[in-house]
Amino acid sequence: MTIGPPDPLIASHAVFRSPHTIPLILIALVISAITAATALLIDWFPEQAAEQAVRVDQLMWFLVISSGAVFVLVTTFLVYSVWKFRAAPGDESEGPPIHGNHRLEVAWTIIPVVLLTVMVVWAILVTNRNEALAGDRQPIDVKAWQFAWEFTYPELGVSSGDLVVPVGRQVELRMRSTDVIHNFAVPELRVKRDVVPGITTKLIFDPTRPGIYPVICSELCGVGHSVMRARLVVKSKADYAAWAADARAAAK
Amino acid sequence: MATHSPTHGHPVHGHHESTKPLFAWWKRAIVTTAAAGLIGMALVFIGRLAFGFDDLWEPQVYYAAMASAMGLGFIVGIGCFDYWGRYLVGKQVDPEDHSLHGASNWRAYFRVNTDHKVIGIQYMVVVFFFFVMGGIMAEMVRAELAQPGQQFVDGETYNGLFSVHATLMIFLFVIPAFAGLANFALPIMLGAKDMAFPRLNALSLWMLIPGGVMMLISPIFGAFSAGWTAYAPLAVQGGTGTTLFEIGVQFAGASSIATALNFLVTIITMRAPGMTVWRMPLLAWANATTSGLVVFGTPFIAGSQFMTLFDRIVGTNFFNAGNGGDVVMYQHVFWFYSHPAVYIMMLPGFGIISEVLATFSRKPIFGYRAIAFSTVAIAVLGFGVWAHHMFVSGMADWLRLPMMLTTVIIAVPTGVKVFSWLGTIWQGKLHLKTPMLWALGFIFTFVIGGLSGVFLGTLPIDIQLTDTYFIVAHIHYVFFGGSVFTIFAGTYYWFPKMTGRMYSEKLGQWHFWLTFVGFNATFFPMHWLGIQGMPRRVADYDERFANLNLIISFASGLMTIGTLIFLYNMVVSWRSGPRAPWNPWRGRSMEWLVSSPPSLFNFDATPQVVGGPYQYGVPGARHAVIFAPDQIGGGELTEVGKRTILVLANETIAASSLLSHLRNRSAEGFWRFTLVVPTDGGNHRAAERRLQVALAVLANDGIDASGVVEDGSPLAAVERVLAEEPAQEIVLATFPTGDSGWMDQDLVDRVRKTANIAVTRVVVRREEAREAVVSSAVRRIAVIANDTLGDAALIETLRDRYDASALSAVILCPLSIDGPGWTDDAERVRVEAMGRARTTIEALQESGIQARGEVVDGDPVAAAAVARTAYSADTILLASYQRDRADQVLAAVTQAAGTIPVEHVIVDSEAAAPPAS
DSSP states (O other): OOOSSOOTTTSHHHHHHOTTHHHHHHHHHHHHHHHHHHHHHSOOSOOOOBHHHHHHHHHHHHHHHHHHHHHHHHHHHHHHHHHHSBOOTTOOOOOOOOOOOHHHHHHHHHHHHHHHHHHHHHHHHHHHHHTOOOSSEEEEEEEEETTEEEEEETTTTEEESSEEEETTSEEEEEEEESSSOEEEEETTTTEEEEEOBTSOEEEEEOBOSOEEEEEEEOSOOSTTGGGOEEEEEEEOHHHHHHHHHHHHHHHO | OOOOOOBTTBOOHHHHHHTSOHHHHHHHHHHHHHHHHHHHHHHHHHHHHHTTOSOOOOHHHHHHHHHHHHHHHHHHHTTTTHHHHHHHHTOOOOTTOOTTSSOSSGGGGGSOOOOHHHHHHHHHHHHHHHHHHHHHHHHHHHHHHTSSSOSSSOHHHHHHHHHHHHHIIIIIIIHHHHHHHHHHHHHHHHTOSSOSOHHHHHHHHHHHHHHHHHHHHGGGGSOOOSTTTTOTTTGGGOOHHHHHHHHHHHHHHHHHHHHHHHHHHHHHHOOOTTOOGGGSOHHHHHHHHHHHHHHHHHHHHHHHHHHHHHHHHTOOOTTOGGGTOOHHHHHHHHHHHHHHHHHHTTHHHHHHHHHHHHHHHTSOOTTHHHHHHHHHHHHHHHTTOGGGGGTTTTOOGGGHHHHHHHHHHHHHHHHHHHHHHHHHHTTOOBOOOHHHHHHHHHHHHHHHHHHHHHHHHSHHHHHHHTTBHHHHHHHHHHIIIIIIHHHHHHHHHHHHHHHSBOOOHHHHHHHHHHHHHHHHHHHHHHHHHHHHTOBSSOSOOOGGGHHHHHHHHHHHHHHHHHHHHHHHHHHHHHHHOOBOOSOTTOOOSGGGGSOSSOBTTBOSSOOEEOSOTTOTTSTTOOSEEEEESSOSSOGGGEEESOEEEEEEOSTTTTOHHHHHHHHHHHHTSOEEEEEEEEOTTSOHHHHHHHHHHHHHHHHHTTOOEEEEEESSOHHHHHHHHHHHSOOSEEEEEEOOTTSOHHHHTTHHHHHHHHHOSEEEEEEOOHHHHHSOOOOTTSEEEEEEOSTTTTOHHHHHHHHHHTTTSOEEEEEEEEOOOOSTTHHHHHHHHHHHHHHHHHHHHHHHHHTTOEEEEEEESSOHHHHHHHHHHTTOOSEEEEEEEGGGOOHHHHHHHHHHHTTSOEEEEEEOOSSOOOOOO
């Protein structure tokens, strides 16, 4: 397909002689700096309140870095081309008839394949570990309806409007809906799952950090969707034991 | 109904109707719409009464029937079915009637029109109307979200606003906007006069309108508020607005499917000669692929909405978990369409971007085949990723990994496209006109949207980010920064061609920069909101997101200002912009080689495609040869005067099918023909005779043709003739493959390679080539002979006697056997006679004279009658031996022949065997 001279950027010895190399590098540095600043100076991630969050965030950083590189690459060539190859007013001439370049086309097919393969393998590992069931875990039944949550603790025989769990013990939510689809989401846990009428969906997480986090219904469920909230209260083991005792007493 | 009065014996109902005032159609449409609504309600009422329902009044059932019937009533009333209606009731229809074609004034745009250019503009006006409506709703959403808590609208209205916003933008803007742009540009780019099915094309447009109106008015009737995804069972709880959405989707979907079929057939069958698939502009690739997606995918969303509707009004339990329904199934069916729909909304934009970037970079598209193949790859893969929308939906867990895999694989062909576009602008001569700005801006925003798509394709990340504002950011980066930017690029790009006017470049640039800055300022921060956990589709949100949301709401106002500038620019420029030249962007594809706006049927003569569409910078290269009656603006790319078609044929040169092909080509008006008959080692004189017939027929029809017999091979003949005079195309006639020595040698491909111009093959059956062509220019000689048949002397005589004129022959062998003994010998005599006749016919055919014949039961007088009536012979030749003393017979034949001259040939042959009897 190639008509005309090969692209000077391809032959490696030509890269350093190309008049485009140095300005391209300079622009890439500027854009990299802006991209890196955007990624680093802004506090992007919510708190990590579960083991799941740590793993997800590691994978997220890999994605941020690799997609940041792609973004810098594309934007650099875009900005440089607009600046450098802009036709002067009245210039009616045409560009070189370059129809393609096989080596380049193969390269920009293979390199993304490699990056994506790494990503997929990593993602599978994270998924498997995030969803691995611990031997000792606390089952909690979740009931969702328009527009509220109820959490029932079979081990304690009590129910509550907030989800209260201790750190260090895996929680297994068994979720049911009585009307439409809802979604249990806690950004600080990085986990989320629909609550679907007719089936029981499960969600597990390993809380690591005491605190109060929002439980957000994340699936449009009707007019009260935006107020269908509850709280996830992660307590230290001692606090949790105290709360459990109180709750049991109150239930009696 | 319209009345019609044929005049001049020609059915002119269409011409009559076109003078009917505009409001007549709309009056009829309003009447039929209202009547259909009443009929719909009445049918439901009668049905419920007849089946003894306790509850006669069930509003949603009535509304569903009414909405469906009114939609149909509208498209019937506006006139989409007039043609078929006439045909059905037996009124006269005229397929050649173009009265509903083209637009001579603005009124033509407000009624059914079958011209793809008018329909394209109708589409664009309709879709931008809905764009504005959807945009108003978006701004209302942003107004509500400017601060946490409830300010302007209640929760139900808010849910309705974003639902209808998305619905309008997807079904009434992005998808049909691409249909509109391609409707206008694509047939011209392919060198076609129109779409394959112009009436279906009109129907597609007019089906869209009731669909859009239903979605638009749904907030008035109790909003449709389950989101554009309309997940069951929430949608099942919906009210009248939801009913309107579910019916509206059917109309929009049907419109979409009909358009897609139309594009497919147009692209496959209506490309100009020489337009191979690898010479198609990439927009054609994109639309062909998209159309495939639409045809396969759209029935699924139609089905999903019917199922929800039936759950609501018929009492089915598809999605009722309490009664054995499956809630997750809705999402599978829905996304099986709606993920491919993402590519339906993106691939045509890729096509537009490829056109714009190449034109304004003055460079060939980089990696044409890679872009074309990646388009197809995306479409194929696009059907295998739907469940990535459902990673948290409670579907089977194992399904998530294969869906993640297919999803990230799509990033590869998408990346190939982006890199190829960068390769296209690299070292180009960039002209930063408005369409180019949108295309470059598109690359920037689409890369962000594509990369955030990779995040969402990655399972653990998707679990975190789905249903948050990250999704809102992502879809707007791909649909707005992607699709809408390409729609703006295409609108500005083809505006001069559509309207014949130039838009204001200054306002176009303002529109771009306001939108570009406003867009990024609006949607980029939403990534952060999403990662932080702000859910989508909420009217109220956490205090800590307040400042950012306020900034976003203000930023979105920039896009509103940009849109107002755009609308002003379009309207004012359309009315009074400076006249557009034919080719303001110096583009290469065919729409730029015709006038702005194009003539009624786009081309004065069928164009010839001679190269790729992006041959910028290639000296002397051209995409197509366009013929125009005189030089009125096409520049150096438009041809003036007649061009030559070289016709290559030997035994088939005088076949009626070839001659009628040439007649049709000549009717386009700008061709002359050079007939080349290579003898290929055969009989030179026979070739001359055939050529003589062909030239006589063509000359008689007033067709400019000349011919030459070349001794030697066809390839050598083509080279010799082309060396003397260049031709634009070769028509090559052969016998059917398998029966053709030329096809055995792969002659079509070899001629194409040798000549390097388009080659069209015409297939001629062997029998047809030998049968006499019907033309007053060819003498038809009826030879009445019996014993003399098969005699070499007769054949020699025939050849010599008529060598000066083009002729065909019919051999009539009268078998006047009677008297005793007839029964035993009859069959033998007949067989012998047929053998003699066949020998003669074959000998004549060998000599290049078209001949056929028959055995006539009867005497020579009967044969003369057959010659006159069945064969319209213009000369009768009676052949006999000297000894036959045929004077009496001659007299009788002469009498029977009437005005036809009869000649008598005495065959003088010593070799002739005495007859058996």
